[in-house]
Amino acid sequence: MSDPSKHPQPAVPNPDTDAYAHESELEAHLQTKRMYINMGPSHPAMHGTVRMKVELEGETIVKADPEIGFLHRGFQKSCENVTWTQCLPYTDRLNYNSAMMNNFGFLNAVEKLIGLEIPERARFIRVIASELHRMHDHLTCVGATALELGGFAPFLYSIEGRELIMDRVTELTGARLTTSYGRVGGLNRDLPEGWIPKTIKSLDKIQELLVEVEGLLMKNRIFVDRMKGTGILSAEDALDFGYTGPCLRASGVDYDIRKARPYWVYDQLDFDVPVGEHGDNYDRYIMRLEELKQSDRIIRQALQKLPAGPIIVDDWRIALPPKPEVYGTIEGVMSHFKLVMEGIPVPPGEVYDSTEASNGELGWYLVSDGGGRPYKVHVRAPGFPILSAIPHIIEGKMLADLIPTFDMINMIGGEVEQ
Amino acid sequence: MDRVSAHLPEAVAERYVDRAGGAWSVIHAQHLPKVVAYLKNDPELNFKLFVSIDAVDRLHLAENDPRFEVVYFLYSLTRHEHVRLKVRVTESNPEVPSLVPLFKGANWWERLTYDFYGIKFVGHPDLRRILLYDEFQGHPLRKDYALRDRQPLIPERPIKDIFRGPGTSGLS
Numbered sequence: 128m129s130d131p132s133k134h135p136q137p138a139v140p141n142p143d144t145d146a147y148a149h150e151s152e153l154e155a156h157l158q159t160k161r162m163y164i165n166m167g168p169s170h171p172a173m174h175g176t177v178r179m180k181v182e183l184e185g186e187t188i189v190k191a192d193p194e195i196g197f198l199h200r201g202f203q204k205s206c207e208n209v210t211w212t213q214c215l216p217y218t219d220r221l222n223y224n225s226a227m228m229n230n231f232g233f234l235n236a237v238e239k240l241i242g243l244e245i246p247e248r249a250r251f252i253r254v255i256a257s258e259l260h261r262m263h264d265h266l267t268c269v270g271a272t273a274l275e276l277g278g279f280a281p282f283l284y285s286i287e288g289r290e291l292i293m294d295r296v297t298e299l300t301g302a303r304l305t306t307s308y309g310r311v312g313g314l315n316r317d318l319p320e321g322w323i324p325k326t327i328k329s330l331d332k333i334q335e336l337l338v339e340v341e342g343l344l345m346k347n348r349i350f351v352d353r354m355k356g357t358g359i360l361s362a363e364d365a366l367d368f369g370y371t372g373p374c375l376r377a378s379g380v381d382y383d384i385r386k387a388r389p390y391w392v393y394d395q396l397d398f399d400v401p402v403g404e405h406g407d408n409y410d411r412y413i414m415r416l417e418e419l420k421q422s423d424r425i426i427r428q429a430l431q432k433l434p435a436g437p438i439i440v441d442d443w444r445i446a447l448p449p450k451p452e453v454y455g456t457i458e459g460v461m462s463h464f465k466l467v468m469e470g471i472p473v474p475p476g477e478v479y480d481s482t483e484a485s486n487g488e489l490g491w492y493l494v495s496d497g498g499g500r501p502y503k504v505h506v507r508a509p510g511f512p513i514l515s516a517i518p519h520i521i522e523g524k525m526l527a528d529l530i531p532t533f534d535m536i537n538m539i540g541g542e543v544e545q
Numbered sequence: 546m547d548r549v550s551a552h553l554p555e556a557v558a559e560r561y562v563d564r565a566g567g568a569w570s571v572i573h574a575q576h577l578p579k580v581v582a583y584l585k586n587d588p589e590l591n592f593k594l595f596v597s598i599d600a601v602d603r604l605h606l607a608e609n610d611p612r613f614e615v616v617y618f619l620y621s622l623t624r625h626e627h628v629r630l631k632v633r634v635t636e637s638n639p640e641v642p643s644l645v646p647l648f649k650g651a652n653w654w655e656r657l658t659y660d661f662y663g664i665k666f667v668g669h670p671d672l673r674r675i676l677l678y679d680e681f682q683g684h685p686l687r688k689d690y691a692l693r694d695r696q697p698l699i700p701e702r703p704i705k706d707i708f709r710g711p712g713t714s715g716l717s
Contacts, residue, residue, distance in 0.1 A: 195676055203661075204685060208692055239565045366622075369595040369650035380622065382594070387625045476564040479618060479629060490596060492616065496606055507597040507618070515653035544676060545657075 161189065168196055172275055172530045175540035179517075179529070186526050191518045198544040206504040210470025211237055211311060214501065219305035221508060221542040224267050225260035227300075228484045229542075230309040235390060236480035236491035237311055240473055243445065248436040249313040250391040255429045256299065256308065257482075258422040259326075262333065263292045264485035264537070265373075265415040265422075269340065272412065272534040276350055281340045288336045291329040298322055311471055312446045313439025323430050330423050337419060344412075354409040358520050358532035361406060368519070369512035372487025373414035374536060378406035384483040396428050411535040445471055470499025486510055486537055508542030546570050546628070548590065549580055556580050558633075571631045577617075578642050584619060584628060585647060592628055594620040598644075598654035600662040604688040611635040615664060617644075634664060643668040661686035 143159060162183045167173030176196025182189045202221070206214045218233045219226040231253050238245060270285030293303050298319050300306040308315050344350050360370070365378040375382060383400040385393040401417035403410030439446045443462035452459030475497035481490035487509030494503035513536045521529055546568055550557050556576030562568050572580050584592040596618035603609040617630040632641050643666040644651035655666040656675040663684040666672055674681065678698060683690055695701070 366593045367649045478565045503601050505599040
């Protein structure tokens with residue numbers, strides 16, 4: 128028993144600091160001041176270096192300010208100080224979930240600047256490799272979202288599918304994650320022996336795994352309730368912010384560069400572009416599941432139609448000459464030396480070119496002064512505008528909605544930080 | 546761009562086509578919001594998708610006066626084409642009107658361009674650095690910023706066997 132004479136209490140209790148001030152109301156004392164919390168940079172829901180400064184009123188977010196953080200590689204400055212070919216490893220690291228798409232997107236812009244046509248077979252292989260990496264990216268996103276909302280099994284299934292793709296990518300390029308597979312004018316190497324049947328087998332297995340993932344998530348009350356009706360963005364706002372890819376299509380805008388302005392051999396292949404209605408997290412998730420199925424269709428068709436022929440242009444000013452020529456002829460030596468030491472002579476001028484990466488429009492604005500090095504490399508990474516809209520989406524909503532919203536935009540640190 | 550030239554003849558300073566066939570227009574800075582609003586709101590043009598903003602430091606190019614070029618990209622979903630605009634600004638007065646009132650997405654791109662090139666966007670609601678810290682001196686993507694210049698917030702400990710290579714300004 129406490130003795131009131133030993134613990135004197137003020138006549139008028141302060142409702143903000145004195146818990147006993149509300150005893151008569153038979154309810155717990157609630158903090159009435161606004162609360163500021165830092166989510167990240169080491170919060171499991173924030174990816175990599177991102178930090179979110181959140182101002183809370185109860186559980187409602189009043190203000191959110193994302194800070195990208197310091198993952199600096201100095202992408203643009205680095206590219207402007209190396210040769211065109213040496214930019215490739217930097218482009219790989221923009222989106223480490225779909226390295227080849229970044230590779231090929233950059234090369235496509237350079238080839239447009241030179242005015243170069245690449246061989247038919249190289250175009251087909253670029254499509255196949257891009258779609259494999261699109262599946263890789265979407266599987267990671269869907270699995271990670273399930274994990275962060277409490278589902279571990281779907282995460283394991285999607286990562287199993289992703290590992291199968293990684294194995295095929297390793298056989299194709301020699302690297303698991305950052306591949307540097309493309310070259311100006313074509314590709315580094317041809318498909319390895321027996322790769323096509325193996326890939327088809329992997330695709331079959333991934334489709335089986337997807338059925339499991341869908342079954343586990345679509346009928347899960349917790350998952351559906353947290354995704355449906357959260358993180359809504361209207362079509363008009365999505366365009367205003369510069370959304371592209373699955374996030375834009377979830378808002379109901381039918382825009383896919385593969386259909387709008389086909390490049391490589393996309394116009395020869397048959398596939399659909401899924402479009403959502405509500406622009407919420409659930410639609411973004413459905414878009415990714417649908418695109419996984421469409422990518423599967425594209426790869427199977429492309430593998431069937433794959434023509435024979437060279438995989439890189441036969442032009443020694445652009446592609447390295449074959450080794451016997453380098454060792455046996457003076458022209459071969461000279462070309463090899465000049466390409467390695469000085470880089471590819473890209474004519475002066477500028478170009479803007481974009482491809483459909485897994486998260487949206489990956490645009491490149493390149494300026495060349497005629498030397499072997501780029502004068503200016505601007506990358507329009509899809510993740511940057513998508514992340515910039517987060518405060519707009521989340522302000523006035525619940526703190527718990529931040530997690531699925533942040534997951535479904537699939538923010539990639541490497542491309543947002545330039 | 547023909548329609549823009551016809552509708553706002555005083556705004557367009559120069560037009561040309563690049564090697565890949567893309568059409569560029571150079572716009573006078575003070576007319577930029579008018580041109581962009583026209584492109585966005587005209588029902589036939591319909592350039593509603595905001596793509597990106599960046600700048601080019603033309604210091605080492607043959608044609609380098611004025612020094613900076615701010616480049617804008619918009620996309621039309623009905624016409625399926627990009628429009629590219631450029632605004633040239635001088636080094637002594639690098640100011641461009643902000644597009645934030647027209648496009649919400651311009652907010653971060655303008656902050657990025659300000660951070661990297663030091664170009665000021667007049668009318669931007671929250672113009673501060675986005676990737677670098679507030680104490681950072683200079684703008685790293687300008688061509689006269691040394692490649693390996695370092696400005697650590699916390700002093701770096703000396704490491705004996707490290708060679709940072711050429712390109713440092715000797716400041717740190």
